Amino acid sequence: MREQKLAEISRRLNEEKKKLITDLPSHLQDDFAREGFISGGCIYSLYNDKEPKDYDFFVESESLANRLREFFMSLVIPEVVADDEKPKVKNIYIVHYRGHRIVVTKNAISIGKYQIITKFFGAPKQVVGQFDFMHNTYWHKNNRIDALSDWDFLEDTKLVYNEQRARDITGTIIRVPRFIARGMTITNVEMSKMLKKLRDVGFTERENEIIDNGSSY
Known part of the structure; x- marks a missing residue:
């Protein structure tokens, strides 16, 4: 099938x-x-x-x-x-x-x-x-x-974070509501994975700009 x-x-x-x-x-x-x-x-x-x-x-x-x-x-x-x-x-x-x-x-x-x-x-x-x-x-x-x-x-329909991703962690987090609006779900465990990765790699200059401007991808 x-x-x-x-x-x-x-x-x-x-x-x-x-x-x-x-x-x-x-x-x-x-x-x-x-x-x-x-x-x-x-x-x-x-x-x-x-x-x-x-x-x-x-x-x-x-x-x-x-x-x-x-x-x-x-x-x-x-x-x-x-x-x-x-x-x-x-x-x-x-x-x-x-x-x-x-x-x-x-x-x-x-x-x-x-x-x-x-x-x-x-x-x-x-x-x-x-x-x-x-x-x-x-x-x-x-x-x-x-x-x-x-x-x-x-x-x-569950969002599972790709932990090998090394870039644009902020953008990934910002995009989550789009997937939720399409009927997908995400657990606290998967959100924590993204936050841990962000903690490890830090914010890029572009990510800081997006956060400061309140914009999205």
């Missing part, structure tokens, strides 16, 4: 990747087809019969991440951007390409429901190993879905 469902999800993710590739510049399509992989909450959502709000794509090399960002940044023409197209947040750029309104930030390129993460890159295990909760630690590449951990997390 599980294998059949994963096979169906894999076919769906293959389709989504192909759609995204057609929206990329032709000189980067082959590299993205070879390196790009899907990970994040979309696999968990599809497994639980929910339509994902978006699809997160990652690439294996810094070179491709930089080339993707450089291409879309080359389309930015600030002096002709209309007032209603000007972003309200610094370091966010809006461009138009192949009929799409594309948002480019220092972390990602958003093309409709697809996000290409450019801040983090590497082999799937390396990237997924830094995700915050275990129900997200799955990825799709080369026509199959693989797991960093136990497959049972796909069928669980």
Whole structure:
């Protein structure tokens, strides 16, 4: 039953990747087809019969991440951007390409429901190993879905913290209410794991900024 469902999800993710590739510049399509992989909450959502709000794509090399960002940044023409197209947040750029309104930030390129993460890159295990909760630690590449951990997390509504995560502990804690709003739960034990990790690694400059401004991710 599980294998059949994963096979169906894999076919769906293959389709989504192909759609995204057609929206990329032709000189980067082959590299993205070879390196790009899907990970994040979309696999968990599809497994639980929910339509994902978006699809997160990652690439294996810094070179491709930089080339993707450089291409879309080359389309930015600030002096002709209309007032209603000007972003309200610094370091966010809006461009138009192949009929799409594309948002480019220092972390990602958003093309409709697809996000290409450019801040983090590497082999799937390396990237997924830094995700915050275990129900997200799955990825799709080369026509199959693989797991960093136990497959049972796909069928669980309890948040389990990935204790191997070494960054963005504050962001992880801030994101917890979002998961709670989606019907998930978390125990005091899992919250304590995050607080212990935060105590051990301390606050980064970015985390202090988020706390001071009362903002979220």
